[in-house]
Amino acid sequence: MRCALVFLVAVMAAAQDRTISSDAEVRSLAFSKDGNTLAAACSDGKLRQWDVRAGSFRKAIPRVNEEALAAMPSGSGLFAVSAKDGSIVLHDLETGAELQRIALAGRRVRELAISNDRQSLAGSSRVAGNSREETMRLWDASGKERFTAPAGIGGTSALAISPDGSILAAGSWDTNLRAWNTRNGELLRLIEDDLLVALFYLAFTPDGKTLAGGGVDRTVYFWDTKTWKLARKFSGQPEMISSLAFSPDGKLLATGGFNDIAEKHPVSILLWDVVSGKIVRTLPAPHMVSSVAFSPDGKLLAAASGDKMVRFWTVR
């Protein structure tokens, strides 16, 4: 009886608080700085916005083309699009207005990241020819290229800029991890031995002291961003880890799963207590979790998982 009661409580705790429906598959999520708006990049190329409190639809902003990729860190108030014509277009996250267009030569840039202070935009692309070597590129706020650097073989699997904008970190499909100084392109560290398999997602802690990454081996890795030593590992996700996010106070970590059979298989979202490393909640998701995001007050967790829904949980 007691077991049944505990199970019931656990199920109730795991039930999502509410959902928002979208007209197209939701790919990535970001809250506005004031937390009142949730923006989602969708598979039809539109950016949709909802009122977080009411759950009501606000508007859909058409983007420059349908297959564009977007990076939307909440802190920057921007989203970036890698357009088919090779240019990168920066939009205001709230209004959708085009703010800047960076025309590029060469192969299209994939995997974009923007710093919270809007001073750095990073992306990577394949070098010319038959090679699968990748080049990392970083532009300043005026759209001027600050540096390019070799970024491994096979492409960039994960990309993140530290909260203060000083460090760019990238994982490549060859399983190596690199960190650069965003000011001058200095390679701060090439990490070749900590990982045997690739990372799917990277995120810095809000204080910037730690870089976390998760991927194929279902483990969350934490690197100290001063020494670049591997500091901790969290194990317990039943699936590969496709996304992760820290709460604004850095105390909670959310990780989203990716079943290795296929994207369209049920997975879990785990909430971790960062200090103890313990899993504090397990939440269900129908498919690969492409994005998790905490509201600026840290009370809400939103997730996108391969369908036309945004799922919310009250986590505090």
Added chain:
Amino acid sequence: MKRATRREMLENCIVRGGLVAGVSMSANQLLAFWQEGERNARKPTPSEVLGPFFKKGAPNASVLRQPGDPGFPLRVSGKVYNTRGDAVEGARIDMWQTNADGRYDTVGYRYRTKLAVPAGVEYAVETVMPGHYEDRPAQHIHYMISAPGHKTLVTQIYFATDPFFEGDVDKNYRKRNIAENRDLVRPVSLYEQGVPHAAVSFDIVLERA
């Protein structure tokens, strides 16, 4: 001492002024050198995506199929050349694939190997025909090949017998953006060695760095 190839000798002559001096070879010999070089020249193997399931540290194993493993026995073999047609020294070949059920081993190293291939020696791997999986519905084997002085090549092979190609590889190799290059869909031959086996030949041609 390593024996120089004919093309290397020719390049040496050019660098050292041998051609200008014309002391070591007649025009006919030079022409023969050149023609042989042209005959041996090979196109670089097309690259393909690396994919998410590469794993570092695979053992140097030529037998990936264990007794009792399900799946159709498959032997994949070939040699490693450069674009001049010379055998490449010091090649290392990472190969990884799913098992017959379409699952990658991400915990251990089943159906993964990193071969050390001496120059001119054939690499050969005994494995099974890879399975199909939902997100990548054509059977394939991943390769990453490195060698001193050459560009690292990332590629894949596919199998002409795969039902995915519906018996018409020329028409269907790009279906669902699966294979980027027709040459990477390899013909499959069948032979008996107690039980039926499939065999695929795949020579690799690296570009010089």
